[in-house]
Amino acid sequence: MAARYVVKKTSAGFRFNLVAGNGEIIATSESYTTKAGALKGIEAVKANANAPVDDQTGN
Incomplete structure (x- = not known):
């Protein structure tokens, strides 16, 4: 399965996840x-x- 965006309703409104294959x-x-x-x-x-x-780890 290919990566996808999943939109969900939460108690605070809406949020999305980027889900890998x-x-x-x-x-x-x-x-x-x-x-x-x-x-x-x-x-x-x-x-x-x-x-x-932008690697800000200092390493």
């Missing part, structure tokens, strides 16, 4: 007050997913 959650969004906001968040992740790594 093996079913493991690899990212969780902030809470959104509307489903439309969560869907816009998914589009933002898709548009910016090719961002560079």
Whole structure:
């Protein structure tokens, strides 16, 4: 199975998870007050997913 975005309703609003093909959650969004906001968040992740790594671990 391919990776997918899963939108869920929570007590605080809406949230999405990015789920890998093996079913493991690899990212969780902030809470959104509307489903439309969560869907816009998914589009933002898709548009910016090719961002560079900013390693601040000092190693």
